[in-house]
Amino acid sequence: MLEETLILFRNIRNPDYDKSLKGYKKAGGLKALKQALEMQPDEIVQLTKDSGLRGRGGAGFPTGLKWSFMAKDTGKPTYLVCNADESEPGTCKDRELMLHDPHQFLEGMMISCLAIGCRHGYIYVRGEYWPSIKSLNAALQELYDDGILGKKLLGKGPKLDLTVHPGAGAYICGEETALLDSIEGKRGHPRVKPPFPAVSGFNACPTTVNNVETLTCLPFIVNEGAEAFKAFGPENNAGPHLISLSGHVNKPGVYEVRLDANLKDIIYDFGGGIPNGKQLKGVIPGGASSSVLTADEIDVTYSFDALAQAGTMMGSAAIMVFDEDTDVVKLLHRIVRFFSHESCGQCTPCREGTHWARMIIRDFLNGNGNEHKLKRLHRVGGNMMGTTVCALGDACGMPIQSFTTKFADEFRDVQALAA
Amino acid sequence: MPVFHLDGQPVEFEPGEKVLSAALRAGVEVPHYCFHPGLSVVATCRMCLVDVVDMGNGRPMPKLQTSCSMDAVEGMKVETKNTKTLEAREDVMEFLLINHPLDCPICDQSGECVLQDYSFEHGTGKSEMEYAKRVYGWRDVGTFVALERNRCIHCTRCDRFTREVTGTNEFGMYNRGHELTVDTYADRPMTNKFQGNMADICPVGAITDKEFRFKRRVWRLKKTPSICTGCSTGCNVTIEYDKNEVFRLKPRENPAVNRWWMCDEGRLSYHVMNERENRIMKPRGRVQGELQPISFEQAYQALAERIAALNPGVGGALVLTDTNASNEALFMLRKLAQDGLGAEQVFCPMPDWQQPDSDFFIDSLITTDKTSNRAGARELGLTGVADTAELKTTLETNPRVVIVLGNPFEHATELREKISKTQLIVAISPLFNGWTELADVVLPGQLHSEQDATYTNKQRRVQRTHIAVQAPRQTRPEWQILAELLLALDKDAGLDSADAVLQALGQAVPTFEGLSLSRFSEAGVLLPGEANDPGRSVVDTRTAAA
Amino acid sequence: MLALDTQKEIAQLLSRYPIKRNALLPILHVVQKGNEGYLTPELLEEVAGICEVSQTHVEGVISFYTMYKLEKPGKFHLQVCTCVPCCLVGGEELLEHVEQQLDTHAGHTADDGVFSVEEVECLGACSYAPAVIINEDYHEQMNPEKLDRLMDELRTQGQAHA
Numbered sequence A: 001m002l003e004e005t006l007i008l009f010r011n012i013r014n015p016d017y018d019k020s021l022k023g024y025k026k027a028g029g030l031k032a033l034k035q036a037l038e039m040q041p042d043e044i045v046q047l048t049k050d051s052g053l054r055g056r057g058g059a060g061f062p063t064g065l066k067w068s069f070m071a072k073d074t075g076k077p078t079y080l081v082c083n084a085d086e087s088e089p090g091t092c093k094d095r096e097l098m099l100h101d102p103h104q105f106l107e108g109m110m111i112s113c114l115a116i117g118c119r120h121g122y123i124y125v126r127g128e129y130w131p132s133i134k135s136l137n138a139a140l141q142e143l144y145d146d147g148i149l150g151k152k153l154l155g156k157g158p159k160l161d162l163t164v165h166p167g168a169g170a171y172i173c174g175e176e177t178a179l180l181d182s183i184e185g186k187r188g189h190p191r192v193k194p195p196f197p198a199v200s201g202f203n204a205c206p207t208t209v210n211n212v213e214t215l216t217c218l219p220f221i222v223n224e225g226a227e228a229f230k231a232f233g234p235e236n237n238a239g240p241h242l243i244s245l246s247g248h249v250n251k252p253g254v255y256e257v258r259l260d261a262n263l264k265d266i267i268y269d270f271g272g273g274i275p276n277g278k279q280l281k282g283v284i285p286g287g288a289s290s291s292v293l294t295a296d297e298i299d300v301t302y303s304f305d306a307l308a309q310a311g312t313m314m315g316s317a318a319i320m321v322f323d324e325d326t327d328v329v330k331l332l333h334r335i336v337r338f339f340s341h342e343s344c345g346q347c348t349p350c351r352e353g354t355h356w357a358r359m360i361i362r363d364f365l366n367g368n369g370n371e372h373k374l375k376r377l378h379r380v381g382g383n384m385m386g387t388t389v390c391a392l393g394d395a396c397g398m399p400i401q402s403f404t405t406k407f408a409d410e411f412r413d414v415q416a417l418a419a
Numbered sequence B: 001m002p003v004f005h006l007d008g009q010p011v012e013f014e015p016g017e018k019v020l021s022a023a024l025r026a027g028v029e030v031p032h033y034c035f036h037p038g039l040s041v042v043a044t045c046r047m048c049l050v051d052v053v054d055m056g057n058g059r060p061m062p063k064l065q066t067s068c069s070m071d072a073v074e075g076m077k078v079e080t081k082n083t084k085t086l087e088a089r090e091d092v093m094e095f096l097l098i099n100h101p102l103d104c105p106i107c108d109q110s111g112e113c114v115l116q117d118y119s120f121e122h123g124t125g126k127s128e129m130e131y132a133k134r135v136y137g138w139r140d141v142g143t144f145v146a147l148e149r150n151r152c153i154h155c156t157r158c159d160r161f162t163r164e165v166t167g168t169n170e171f172g173m174y175n176r177g178h179e180l181t182v183d184t185y186a187d188r189p190m191t192n193k194f195q196g197n198m199a200d201i202c203p204v205g206a207i208t209d210k211e212f213r214f215k216r217r218v219w220r221l222k223k224t225p226s227i228c229t230g231c232s233t234g235c236n237v238t239i240e241y242d243k244n245e246v247f248r249l250k251p252r253e254n255p256a257v258n259r260w261w262m263c264d265e266g267r268l269s270y271h272v273m274n275e276r277e278n279r280i281m282k283p284r285g286r287v288q289g290e291l292q293p294i295s296f297e298q299a300y301q302a303l304a305e306r307i308a309a310l311n312p313g314v315g316g317a318l319v320l321t322d323t324n325a326s327n328e329a330l331f332m333l334r335k336l337a338q339d340g341l342g343a344e345q346v347f348c349p350m351p352d353w354q355q356p357d358s359d360f361f362i363d364s365l366i367t368t369d370k371t372s373n374r375a376g377a378r379e380l381g382l383t384g385v386a387d388t389a390e391l392k393t394t395l396e397t398n399p400r401v402v403i404v405l406g407n408p409f410e411h412a413t414e415l416r417e418k419i420s421k422t423q424l425i426v427a428i429s430p431l432f433n434g435w436t437e438l439a440d441v442v443l444p445g446q447l448h449s450e451q452d453a454t455y456t457n458k459q460r461r462v463q464r465t466h467i468a469v470q471a472p473r474q475t476r477p478e479w480q481i482l483a484e485l486l487l488a489l490d491k492d493a494g495l496d497s498a499d500a501v502l503q504a505l506g507q508a509v510p511t512f513e514g515l516s517l518s519r520f521s522e523a524g525v526l527l528p529g530e531a532n533d534p535g536r537s538v539v540d541t542r543t544a545a546a
Numbered sequence C: 001m002l003a004l005d006t007q008k009e010i011a012q013l014l015s016r017y018p019i020k021r022n023a024l025l026p027i028l029h030v031v032q033k034g035n036e037g038y039l040t041p042e043l044l045e046e047v048a049g050i051c052e053v054s055q056t057h058v059e060g061v062i063s064f065y066t067m068y069k070l071e072k073p074g075k076f077h078l079q080v081c082t083c084v085p086c087c088l089v090g091g092e093e094l095l096e097h098v099e100q101q102l103d104t105h106a107g108h109t110a111d112d113g114v115f116s117v118e119e120v121e122c123l124g125a126c127s128y129a130p131a132v133i134i135n136e137d138y139h140e141q142m143n144p145e146k147l148d149r150l151m152d153e154l155r156t157q158g159q160a161h162a
């Protein structure tokens, strides 16, 4: 029986935990921050590199390495912007941290600000998350009142301010450069890279964008050391991971796992299997943009590398399970509808392709599909991939291509039914 | 200069230059829509994708790259025509065309539409989408341009134009995804003075010049490089005409003068080039109080006789010109005044003028000096008159002969009143004006679109025009009329072409030394030395617009 | 003119950013909230002035994000999620149910002005699907019965306030 690893969720899983600053301190909080204050920024960066921490926002980029890219001595301020836009369908892990243990996350953010020399950090929270915004603002107020944040961090460190910035309803603002445009007060259009944010980010200053969960790993890493963190997962897949389990499982929820768990065990042990004694049809393993796995493909280690090998990805670690009765054509329609609704529209292939694909799938739903359209759908999906400014084109292309390949017969059935 | 390889050919590049710019400079056409050298790089149309088979370090880029945003690197190898790029381009074209009305036969842009061009080359030429296309209506969006959004390919050049070039922010992007669109704010029409440029930079027929709409199929138009004479900036333009009728002016790139732009008023100045009603078609002489058609020869002969009889000399002749005449005409006028009439000075209006200054370069184009050659007149040492009162002492000598070139002191009715009593008035001009009404002899000149001539702009840059359209048969370039008058007065200067006049000017005025029409840069020639125009003042027209 | 409270809040927001434009999104939220949940052209103009941007810019921004409204929503604005995980466990049926109950369609305000309904993409509560947001609060693992009860309560509350 697979069990949860309780690192980030240590407090959250404690029914008596008091999430206020007082409660957090009582649970041993802020020790890491005090220690980090004694360290040189470079030491924190090195420690993070050593820990093998990879970004939890979707791309899995090594966090310490990303920090080391920050342009130095530019004479401009440096920024850390936390990505709390959490909008990838299936994903709802960051909000658990923000709602139920805001101080652990904020401690991680403060440590990270020290690492990259940031004096004013921003937390970009998706606009719909008012409860999380309120929770963070209340926690920040406590930190200011306690003299932890402000002119001198913890009363002796450098100046540090943190500000919560609400988004306003746009998935694309989770893409880090669109997020920067958005926080600058513009439409959220992903930028052409280079320049990368580490050189020219928020208001054209050197900036790092990190996910909430990524930053929340920092207190543990500083307290327990790089090796301890590494131990929670196979080589190159360090640390525990929050997964959001949803769809046709008996016990949906957010769980913390080691990165050597098996996907099947996650679904059956944590998820408690498929409701109503139904058979599993497939799993979308890493958010709506990951390639779908069929029921026979789920015996795979749930880690960055193993999933990549299986032709899909861990993405934002959102696992969506669907049973034998699910209409996959409709499912794909929902996925593509999402991406076409969320495309910023600047790139030709994504603006036109997401909409076109949606129209073709709708034909299938209306009984107007045919073999030619199935091929075209597959091709339209492919043509969006690798040809756009940001990865949303790929994010829409991957499910299209995997569904039309792995479930091609179901598209044909829809035709047959209609005929 | 460092070198990279484009389709196997070495291409030099400036450090920091993008692959696309370098390619275009080397004459390799890489299809592109959103890139424009005068605007920021957004790399969103995805048309300019190329295959970087070697980044200069022996390794390829895994994905195709947009050449408009990719820095050229020493030793890099780029393929623009291999199967991978051609296929990707076709795919992008397919995406662009699924929502395009493909109404080329009724579209104004037809013939100069980049979509049309590329779709013949890179696509199937037809649109595959059987679903409802986006539909928006045709709409006036400005004083100068109209918008047909059905044809828009969302390159955002227009949006970037009003943000980055004019700073007027009248155009913007609205909505997102498939509903992304460009439009003016709150349906308000634009008021910026440079809208025509938006029609130029719109790669398809979505923004069109209302003036030009449906008048002519563009492939019929012939093109001749020229300059705008609407103000002292002298924006470089191309005159586009068919059957001797001018249809429009388009800006011609000159980084030192107007970059890629021109103003709308300048664009409208083509109307004058087609002027017939007010055009002087033949020389005229006053016979019993009435202006009657005569021949040039009759005119010259009569003038030679009258001038000899009046024997003007110093104080007896008054020579006036506007500052729209070419350098050549002004030089010959000076010659006529000095050698033919014995007058010491040539007078021209030189009111104070203002050079706008702002954070946006384009604002600096429109000066308050609406003449094309003030700087030339200053180089030639003509006597500038800021206020006609300054002419009072000159008029006290009661000149017997007055020669007027063009339409100087247009609104000085009192001056004209006084001069009207003069025994002999000669007016040289392509168009009728207040002076031609008074004149005893009217000699028809030519417009700058009809001559080979040079003008000196506010920067003291000498720029040339070419013969684009043919002038009416019985008109002559002003320099020639003046040369012929000198001949009639037995003072032949021996100058029988515009080029000969320019070269003679170069000998007489050192700053013009060495200039010749036969080897004249289309970018113009900056005269040596300082401008020092005391009438010039700089005004800050606008601090940064939000 | 903006209410004094709103102005204070705006001043506070502006103090958190290097340049005024940066505060545009939060300011729009505050102004919208202070105006019964929607924005008017006059308000946009005012915000443009505050953030030192053009009106075109503000209009471009509000048309990009889904949360800014130009029409007055109901006193209680329901966002019903029908994205993938919610759809798998009954989000669509929930939306249909609400539409039927209120005899209106997503995107419209019901006649009595108390409720308005919007069909939305993923709200980030997928493990607790189906999810509905009413004004600023999340209501999770919803079903038609639970939602009916909730709406009844709100209706009484709404009428009591009116």
Ligand SMILES: Cc1cc2nc3c(=O)[nH]c(=O)nc-3n(C[C@H](O)[C@H](O)[C@H](O)COP(=O)(O)O)c2cc1C
Residues within 6 Å of the ligand: A054, A055, A056, A057, A058, A059, A060, A061, A063, A083, A084, A085, A086, A087, A088, A171, A172, A173, A174, A175, A176, A177, A209, A210, A211, A212, A214, A215, A390, A391, A392, A395
């Ligand atoms: C279309 C798109 C949407 C994204 N959405 C999110 C998101 O909601 N939250 C997030 O943390 N990262 C998101 N990302 C990933 C970010 O671009 C970025 O990689 C991440 O925030 C970096 O943080 P990390 O290194 O800590 O993972 C998204 C990326 C793309 C292309």
Ligand code: SF4
Residues within 6 Å of the ligand: A172, A189, A190, A342, A343, A344, A345, A346, A347, A348, A350, A351, A388, A389, A390, A391, A392, A393
């Ligand atoms: S891929 Fe789509 S979402 Fe990303 S920048 Fe291009 S159009 Fe926008």
Ligand code: SF4
Residues within 6 Å of the ligand: B151, B152, B153, B154, B155, B156, B157, B158, B159, B182, B201, B202, B203, B204, B206, B207
């Ligand atoms: S109107 Fe023309 S310039 Fe503007 S976005 Fe559309 S195609 Fe480009």
Ligand code: SF4
Residues within 6 Å of the ligand: B228, B229, B230, B231, B232, B233, B234, B235, B258, B262, B263, B264, B265, B266, B267, B365, B366, B367
């Ligand atoms: S700025 Fe002056 S020279 Fe240039 S186009 Fe306008 S009127 Fe002509």
Ligand code: FES
Residues within 6 Å of the ligand: B031, B032, B033, B034, B035, B042, B043, B044, B045, B046, B047, B048, B049, B066, B067, B068, B069
């Ligand atoms: S020209 Fe390069 S992407 Fe448009």
Ligand code: FES
Residues within 6 Å of the ligand: A089, A090, A091, C081, C082, C083, C084, C085, C086, C087, C121, C122, C123, C124, C125, C126, C129, C130, C131
């Ligand atoms: S799909 Fe409804 S909350 Fe994510």
